[in-house]
Amino acid sequence: MTRNHSSVFYVDSLQTPIRDMFAVANKESLYLLDFVDRLGLKHRMEMICADVQVVSGGNPVTAYIRKEMKDYFQGHLRKFQAPLYMHGTEFQKMVWSELMKVPYGDTRSYLEQARAISKPTSFRAVANANAANNICIIIPCHRIINSNGELGGYGGGVVRKQWLLDHEKAASEPHTCILPVK
Missing domain, CATH: 3.30.160 (Double Stranded RNA Binding Domain)
Structure with missing residues (x-):
């Protein structure tokens, strides 16, 4: 390289x-x-x-x-600014760049990701590119799920994938602050 x-x-x-x-x-x-x-x-x-x-x-x-x-x-950061070097094929880099557009606390399917890169029949290749992601969490492959709503795979383990999705969802929800009545 x-x-x-x-x-x-x-x-x-x-x-x-x-x-x-x-x-x-x-x-x-x-x-x-x-x-x-x-x-x-x-x-x-x-x-x-x-x-x-x-x-x-x-x-x-x-x-x-x-x-x-x-x-x-801690739930305070929604968009990473760290300088990244994406080590992979041009296709993988395209998939990873698109992954970084999936909003914090949201999910997309592998099919939706394939369509977003204008390769609608490449959802399996998108899944493989996700699996090859070297920059976990910052390039948020955990936000990609199956079309049926099931989690699908995750290199860090499905339990961690669920934890990360739950963490982002909880941090995205508006917090209700009840002030005492004076």
Whole structure:
């Protein structure tokens, strides 16, 4: 893989309410954010970190990710601003870019995502692209469900997918504040 970026990558861990995560970034962009127990994580990290120096610990990009994730899990952040590097095919990048347009607290079906990228018969390929997503939560593949309303798959596990959807729905609902009568 050819990069126009720094050849030093930092691997940092983040604690979240639904399991620890790894963030992998160079000085410009986040390359990977995923749960430590995700199947295939080691292989994906090896692919991303091939031919680069890997340093354990954080840098300004992972510190920014840490803050955004904290705000997200507290229900305060609805749109991430972190600089991302999407490592994948052109089709995957198109799918992931479209994923980032799905509003916080909302869901779309794989078919709706395929239609949104003008490839209505490619819903299975969209599902495969979602499965290859290296930047969990920020590229919100958890917001994509089956056309029948069932959750479908999720690389981080269906239980986490449901948790993330419930979290976003709860944080999106207007809160009623009852003031005491004077």
